[in-house]
Amino acid sequence: MIHTPKPWLSILIPVYNVEAYLRECLESVVQQIAPGVEIIVLDDCSTDSSHQLLKEFAEDSIVPITILRHEYNRGLSAARNTLLDNARGDYVWFLDSDDALHPGAIAELQQITRQYLPDLVLCDFRVWREQQRWKHLWRGENHTATFSGSKQKLLTDPLKLFEGIYKERNLHIWSKISKRSLWGTDLRFPEGRVMEDMVVTPRLALRVQTYFYQPSVWVAYRQREGSILASSSQKKIDDMSIACAGVLDLWLQHYPQLSRRARFYFSYFCVKTHICVARDMRSLHKNPAPDLSVYRARFFEHIGWGKRELFREYLKRGWLLRLKRFVQEY
Structure with missing residues (x-):
């Protein structure tokens, strides 16, 4: 058996019917990958060509990509839970498969984790639209903050963490890179439910002892028709x-x-x-x-x-x- 060193970071990507966006997402990760980073992708029984595209991309990639697949469609929460159960990294970073990482994000994260060893790292994001209008620029969508509080320093006040997250009202899990150990075996996404980040993020934050806010755009958050947030049910x-x-x-x-x-x-x-x-x-x-x-x-x-x-x-x-x-x- 070939022994592979434990990675410092696991990038976890759930996939379901995103053939139009998947390659762009994967390329944004692979292009900046460094030793000590593992990529795990789970296909939640896509009905389009996502799984075939994923296999072909992994075969052509010089960077190893671990591919998992559910036996039947179980939803985003279950996909993230399976990814988490298979992650080996000291830190985990969830990335949605229609979004992308900004260049340099992984290197910047690694510098922070090496220097400060925080339980949690919070980053900013930009809203990614097919057609950006002046009203979107006026709203500041090119740089959206996820935390209101001290920047670029190690913080330890849990009350300020709670306040700073809710003041900005951006609870997305993909803008919060956490130590794998925080999740243990008992904290998971609620299977069968949507809006799962609103459930999990405050409970994850409750376990945090040290955290670091980096006000850099690390994630491009795509706005598209057909997404859960863009539809009503x-x-x-x-x-x-x-x-x-x-x-x-x-x-x-x-x-x-x-x-x-x-x-x-x-x-x-x-x-x-x-x-x-x-x-x-x-x-x-x-x-x-x-x-x-x-x-x-x-x-x-x-x-x-x-x-x-x-x-x-x-x-x-x-x-x-x-x-x-x-x-x-x-």
Whole structure:
């Protein structure tokens, strides 16, 4: 048996029906690969040519690529769980197969992990559109932050981690490179559900003792028709409406001193989520108008505040227009 040294990084790529984008994704990784990095790709029973393209790419690649395949389609969460179970690296980096890594991202990450050995590294991303318009540039989509807090230094305050993640409201797992040991055997993505990053990221962050925010664009996040986030369904609505369940209670159990400011940023994230739920419900169920009472009750259960207390936090910040938008959707 040939012994291969343990890699310092595992790049984990789940694949399902992405033949139009897969090569670009793989090339973005392979072109900057270095010794000590393993690439593991899992095909979740694609019905297009993704699996054949993947095999051909791996055969032609001078960089080894491990290919896994599910026996039947099990969804993104299950695909990521299988990839995680097969990862050998000290760090794991999930990358969606329609996205791409920016040049130099791996080298920059390696420098950080060698110097600081953080449990978690957070990076920024850009929104990748087929047609970028001025409004997208105005929104700052060429460089989107994932964390609000100190940059380029080793941090140890878990309360600031919670606050900084929720203030920016970007919980994507692909912008957070973590030590494999944080996951253990008990933390996994919820199989059969979408919006899984909203469930997993705060629970992963709860295990972090040291972290490092690098405000560099490392990921190109593709916006495309047909993706989970770009489409509406009753399942997506229901999964979204429960994605924040238990998060605040779990953090308060460990850190009862969590500030009101941090709690408000979490609550505002839940507000934005609830607005999406309400809009999608009204879009799917126009006649008769949908009953949102169950979703409203879940929302207030998640944030642990009543209507009056939440509105007071809006007013303290002078967020009158934002409060008006919430009330209109509420």
